[in-house]
Amino acid sequence: MSNNLYDVAYDLEKALRESEDFKALKQLYDEVNADESASKMFENFRNIQLSLQQKQMMGEEITEEEVAQAQKSVQLVQQHEKISQLMAAEQRLSTVVTELNKIIMKPLEEMYGAQ
Amino acid sequence: MSNNLYDVAYDLEKALRESEDFKALKQLYDEVNADESASKMFENFRNIQLSLQQKQMMGEEITEEEVAQAQKSVQLVQQHEKISQLMAAEQRLSTVVTELNKIIMKPLEEMYGAQ
Numbered sequence: 001m002s003n004n005l006y007d008v009a010y011d012l013e014k015a016l017r018e019s020e021d022f023k024a025l026k027q028l029y030d031e032v033n034a035d036e037s038a039s040k041m042f043e044n045f046r047n048i049q050l051s052l053q054q055k056q057m058m059g060e061e062i063t064e065e066e067v068a069q070a071q072k073s074v075q076l077v078q079q080h081e082k083i084s085q086l087m088a089a090e091q092r093l094s095t096v097v098t099e100l101n102k103i104i105m106k107p108l109e110e111m112y113g114a115q
Numbered sequence: 116m117s118n119n120l121y122d123v124a125y126d127l128e129k130a131l132r133e134s135e136d137f138k139a140l141k142q143l144y145d146e147v148n149a150d151e152s153a154s155k156m157f158e159n160f161r162n163i164q165l166s167l168q169q170k171q172m173m174g175e176e177i178t179e180e181e182v183a184q185a186q187k188s189v190q191l192v193q194q195h196e197k198i199s200q201l202m203a204a205e206q207r208l209s210t211v212v213t214e215l216n217k218i219i220m221k222p223l224e225e226m227y228g229a230q
C-alpha cells in the first residue's frame with residue numbers, strides 16, 4: 001500500500017490551499033501582519049489570552065487588574081475591523097478543518113464505535 | 116465554497132478505508148473481538164493503562180501492587196499473538212493518520228510559521 005492514500009492527501013492539501021476560506025484567511029493574515037500597529041495589538045491580545053489560559057490551567061488566581069486588562073484587549077481587537085475579520089476567518093477555517101477530520105476519521109470511528 | 120474540498124476529503128476517507136493498513140487493522144480488531152478471552156484480556160489491559168494514566172495526571176501515587184498488576188497485563192497482551200498484532204496495526208494506523216494530518220495542515224503550518 002498505498003501511494004494512493006498519500007496522493008489523495010496531497011490533493012486535499014491542494015484543495016484546502018485553493019479554497020476560498022483559506023485564501024481569505026491568508027489575505028487577512030498578511031494584511032494584519034503588514035500593519036505594525038494592528039500586528040502588535042493582535043499579538044498583545046493573544047499573549048494576554050494565553051497567559052490567562054495558563055493561569056487557569058495551573059489553578060492560579062486571576063486578579064481584577066488582569067481581568068480588566070484582558071477585557072480592554074478584547075475590546076481593542078473587536079473594534080479593529082481587519083483583526084476581527086481575521087479572527088472570524090480563523091474560526092471558519094477551524095470549523096472546516098474539524099469537518100474534514102470528521103470525514104477522514106470515519107472509518108476508524110465506525111470501527112471503534114461498533115464494538 | 117467548496118464542494119470540491121469536501122469531495123476530496125471523501126476521496127481520502129475512501130482511500131483510508133481501502134488501504135492495506137486499515138484493512139489489516141479491521142481484520143485483527145474483528146478477530147480479537149470475536150474471541151471472548153482475547154477481547155477480555157485486551158479490555159483489561161486498556162482499563163489498567165487508562166487508570167494509571169489518570170492517576171498520573173491527577174498526581175496520585177501509584178502503588179507497587181498497581182505497578183505489578185500493570186506489568187502482568189502488559190506481559191499477557193505481549194504474549195498473545197493476535198493482540199500484539201492488533202496493537203502493532205493500531206500503531207501503524209496512528210502513524211499513517213499523523214502523516215496525513217501533517218500533509219493536509221501544511222498550508223496553515225506554512226502561514227503561521229512564516230511570521
Ligand SMILES: [Ca+2]
Nearest residue numbers: 033034036039
Ligand atoms: Ca510583523
Ligand SMILES: [Ca+2]
Nearest residue numbers: 148149151154
Ligand atoms: Ca466481544
